[in-house]
Amino acid sequence: MTLRIESVRALEILDSRGQPTVRVYVVLDNGVVGTASVPSGASTGKREALELRDGDVGRYGGKGVQKAVAHVETIMGPAIRGMDPRGQAEIDQFLIDLDGSPGKGRLGANAILGVSQAVARAAARALDTPLYAYLGGTGANRLPRPMINILNGGLHSDFTLDFQEFMIVPVGADSFREALRYGAETFAALRQLLKARGYATRVGDEGGFAVSFDDNEEACAVIVEAIAAAGYEPGVDIALALDPAASAFCKDGTYHLAHNGHGVSDSRALVALYERWVGKYPILSIEDGLAEDDWQGFQDLTARLGDKVQIVGDDILVTNPELIARAIAEKAGNAALIKPNQIGTVSETIAAIQLCRKAGWAFVVSHRSGDTEDDFIADFAVAMGGGQIKTGSVCRSERVAKYNRLLEIERELGRGAQFGP
Numbered sequence: 001m002t003l004r005i006e007s008v009r010a011l012e013i014l015d016s017r018g019q020p021t022v023r024v025y026v027v028l029d030n031g032v033v034g035t036a037s038v039p040s041g042a043s044t045g046k047r048e049a050l051e052l053r054d055g056d057v058g059r060y061g062g063k064g065v066q067k068a069v070a071h072v073e074t075i076m077g078p079a080i081r082g083m084d085p086r087g088q089a090e091i092d093q094f095l096i097d098l099d100g101s102p103g104k105g106r107l108g109a110n111a112i113l114g115v116s117q118a119v120a121r122a123a124a125r126a127l128d129t130p131l132y133a134y135l136g137g138t139g140a141n142r143l144p145r146p147m148i149n150i151l152n153g154g155l156h157s158d159f160t161l162d163f164q165e166f167m168i169v170p171v172g173a174d175s176f177r178e179a180l181r182y183g184a185e186t187f188a189a190l191r192q193l194l195k196a197r198g199y200a201t202r203v204g205d206e207g208g209f210a211v212s213f214d215d216n217e218e219a220c221a222v223i224v225e226a227i228a229a230a231g232y233e234p235g236v237d238i239a240l241a242l243d244p245a246a247s248a249f250c251k252d253g254t255y256h257l258a259h260n261g262h263g264v265s266d267s268r269a270l271v272a273l274y275e276r277w278v279g280k281y282p283i284l285s286i287e288d289g290l291a292e293d294d295w296q297g298f299q300d301l302t303a304r305l306g307d308k309v310q311i312v313g314d315d316i317l318v319t320n321p322e323l324i325a326r327a328i329a330e331k332a333g334n335a336a337l338i339k340p341n342q343i344g345t346v347s348e349t350i351a352a353i354q355l356c357r358k359a360g361w362a363f364v365v366s367h368r369s370g371d372t373e374d375d376f377i378a379d380f381a382v383a384m385g386g387g388q389i390k391t392g393s394v395c396r397s398e399r400v401a402k403y404n405r406l407l408e409i410e411r412e413l414g415r416g417a418q419f420g421p
């Protein structure tokens with residue numbers, strides 16, 4: 001069967017924060033269309049691929065993406081016209097070369113990723129194959145274990161807490177469906193608990209409750225209570241995972257904690273705090289426990305806790321194979337967060353995961369805090385062999401879209417479905 005890219009269109013749409021973002025449509029010569037919408041972070045790593053935004057504050061109150069849209073339609077589209085959409089690696093490399101800049105800032109990583117993902121979708125549709133099977137083959141039958149965000153802080157909720165994400169991990173569940181149920185029931189129990197204590201139950205950017213406690217640690221304590229209130233055993237059925245996103249409260253190598261009594265701490269004190277918490281609460285994963293430039297801190301944390309806790313690099317690694325390779329060599333962590341828009345193409349995202357696998361590292365496929373109804377990462381996680389996925393709470397549709405897609409995939413796989421990292 002011959003398949004050719006006929007045209008590529010793009011559109012400025014809104015993300016879940018009401019900010020403009022890019023949607024791409026790749027049209028094939030047989031009429032099949034693949035679409036993709038690109039997410040956008042708030043607590044971004046400084047070495048991420050560059051999201052191209054227009055200079056002025058646009059009509060939605062944020063900076064528009066008209067330039068990125070124009071680059072898709074006038075530069076990238078004509079350049080890949082006539083190419084076979086099944087040649088993902090070739091097309092991605094072609095787009096990287098067409099941009100020619102180290103951070104993809106000329107054409108815009110948001111524009112490039114939109115095209116890259118829409119090409120994959122178009123090819124899968126043309127072959128009448130689900131995206132997970134197209135990207136992962138017949139062996140792609142493992143559903144990822146979810147890390148479900150239930151309390152938001154940091155840049156995702158105006159620093160109601162210093163730490164950005166408090167997540168629950170249904171370790172005792174034996175299917176994705178059950179895991180999601182554990183998560184939804186605990187979220188409901190947490191809502192009741194917070195209400196009973198007089199807290200408002202508004203939510204942050206990723207749908208976790210945005211509650212201000214005097215001390216960050218209270219978040220761990222209340223989650224453990226909610227797990228028990230929902231009828232589960234903390235640490236056995238459901239564990240905790242943290243993403244402090246420490247770059248956001250680090251200035252000049254010092255960590256400034258407004259919700260922690262003593263206020264300011266250095267890297268060693270923060271590592272000691274995590275050690276104390278791990279001794280007290282069933283925490284199995286800590287992402288960005290230190291700031292993106294604190295390689296020594298990541299090494300210390302890994303040396304102290306790495307044999308029992310997953311130490312995930314997000315801002316420090318930015319899904320970049322070169323930085324992941326360095327962290328593997330320097331033992332600065334034992335897992336990578338995987339965000340396709342941090343690196344900018346599907347092929348480079350796959351390369352980052354392949355590197356993790358080779359080194360015995362774990363990986364967590366992730367949404368962004370500004371996201372859309374696009375559920376690409378759900379299929380992508382299954383294609384990559386499961387691992388883990390973090391895509392927010394169970395109460396905002398742009399997050400639930402990914403969970404619901406995973407439910408669909410699990411049912412489609414039937415008896416063949418496997419679950420967990």
Ligand SMILES: C=C(OP(=O)(O)O)C(=O)O
Nearest residue numbers: 041042043044367368369
């Ligand atoms: C998802 C995250 O947030 P953002 O998209 O704001 O970087 C994160 O830090 O892991």
Ligand SMILES: [Mg+2]
Nearest residue numbers: 243245288314
């Ligand atoms: Mg993070």
